[in-house]
Amino acid sequence: MEIVLAKRAGFCFGVKRATQMAFEAADKGGLTYTLGPIIHSPQVVQRLEELGVKVLKGLDGISEGTVIIRSHGVTSDELQEAVQKQLEIVDATCPFVKKAQEHVKSLSLAGYDLVVVGDADHPEVQGIVSFANGNVFVVGSGEEASTLPKMKKIGIVAQTTQSFENLQNVVLECLLKAGEIRVFNTICDATAVRQEEAKALAGQVNCMIVIGGYNSANTKRLAEVCKELQPKTYHIETAQDLDSAWFADVNRVGVTAGASTPKWLIDEVIERIKKLDNEKNG
CATH class of the missing domain: 3.40.50.11270 (Rossmann fold)
Known part of the structure; x- marks a missing residue:
C-alpha cells in the first residue's frame, strides 16, 4: 500500500x-x-x-x-x-492574527462599523473582536451577512483560517449594506495552500487520513474539503484512532494534517498505517 x-x-x-x-x-x-x-x-x-x-x-x-x-x-x-x-x-x-487585531483597532478608530468573518465561538475571533471600540458583527457566511443592518461605513477582516470564497461572499453582501467598505484580506496563505494541496491529493487516493485535534477549526475544514472529493476520509487525532477496516481494498492512502499537528504525531500515524498494512498482508 x-x-x-x-x-x-x-x-x-x-x-x-x-x-x-x-x-x-x-x-x-x-x-x-x-x-x-x-x-x-x-x-x-x-x-x-x-x-x-x-x-x-x-x-x-x-x-x-x-x-x-x-x-x-x-x-x-x-x-x-x-x-x-x-x-x-x-x-x-500568530503574526497574521496580530495583524487582524491591529486592522480591527485602526478601522474602529477611523469610524467604521466592523464585520469579522469567522466562527464567533473561536478564541481567535473572540480576541480579534475585543480590539474594536464601536459596533462589531461576527458572520460565518454570506447568508448571515445578508441579515446585517444598513451602515454608513463597514470595515471587514477575516479569521485567518477562513476560505477566500467565504470572505468574498460576505464582502458582496456588505456592498449592499453600506456606501463605503474597506476590506483587509487577513486569511493566512498557508491555510488556502494546505486546503488546495489536500484537495488535489484526495482526488488521487482511495482513502484519506486527516490528522489533528478534534478542537482544531482548520483540521475540521481540511477533513470537510477532502471528504467532498474522497468519501473515505477520516479525521483522527492520534495513531490509536486508526481502524484497520478503513484500509480494506485500499492501495493508495493520502495523509495530511492540520496546522497544529506536530511532526512526531504524523510520523506515528504513518508507522501505524504501515503496520496495519503488513498485518493485512500477513
Missing part, C-alpha cells in the same frame, strides 16, 4: 513559532502559564504541562510568573490584565 504525505502537512509558521516560544519559556523554569491552550493540539499541551506549564482560563489569583499568549491570541482585556499584574508576557500570538 502506497502512503502519500502532503507536502504542507503539520505545523504552520505561526504554530511552529508559538510552540517553540512555549518550550523555550518552559525550559527557563519558574511559574509558567498559558492563557488557554497554546495551540489546538491536546498532545502538545500535555507535553508542556509535563514541563510545568499550566493552562489557565483566566488570570484570577495569579500575581507572579510568566504568561504565554497562545497562537490564537487573547482579548485586549486579558492582555491588559497581564500588564497590570506585571507578569512577564511571552506573546506567541
Whole structure:
C-alpha cells in the first residue's frame, strides 16, 4: 500500500513559532502559564504541562510568573490584565492574527462599523473582536451577512483560517449594506495552500487520513474539503484512532494534517498505517 504525505502537512509558521516560544519559556523554569491552550493540539499541551506549564482560563489569583499568549491570541482585556499584574508576557500570538487585531483597532478608530468573518465561538475571533471600540458583527457566511443592518461605513477582516470564497461572499453582501467598505484580506496563505494541496491529493487516493485535534477549526475544514472529493476520509487525532477496516481494498492512502499537528504525531500515524498494512498482508 502506497502512503502519500502532503507536502504542507503539520505545523504552520505561526504554530511552529508559538510552540517553540512555549518550550523555550518552559525550559527557563519558574511559574509558567498559558492563557488557554497554546495551540489546538491536546498532545502538545500535555507535553508542556509535563514541563510545568499550566493552562489557565483566566488570570484570577495569579500575581507572579510568566504568561504565554497562545497562537490564537487573547482579548485586549486579558492582555491588559497581564500588564497590570506585571507578569512577564511571552506573546506567541500568530503574526497574521496580530495583524487582524491591529486592522480591527485602526478601522474602529477611523469610524467604521466592523464585520469579522469567522466562527464567533473561536478564541481567535473572540480576541480579534475585543480590539474594536464601536459596533462589531461576527458572520460565518454570506447568508448571515445578508441579515446585517444598513451602515454608513463597514470595515471587514477575516479569521485567518477562513476560505477566500467565504470572505468574498460576505464582502458582496456588505456592498449592499453600506456606501463605503474597506476590506483587509487577513486569511493566512498557508491555510488556502494546505486546503488546495489536500484537495488535489484526495482526488488521487482511495482513502484519506486527516490528522489533528478534534478542537482544531482548520483540521475540521481540511477533513470537510477532502471528504467532498474522497468519501473515505477520516479525521483522527492520534495513531490509536486508526481502524484497520478503513484500509480494506485500499492501495493508495493520502495523509495530511492540520496546522497544529506536530511532526512526531504524523510520523506515528504513518508507522501505524504501515503496520496495519503488513498485518493485512500477513
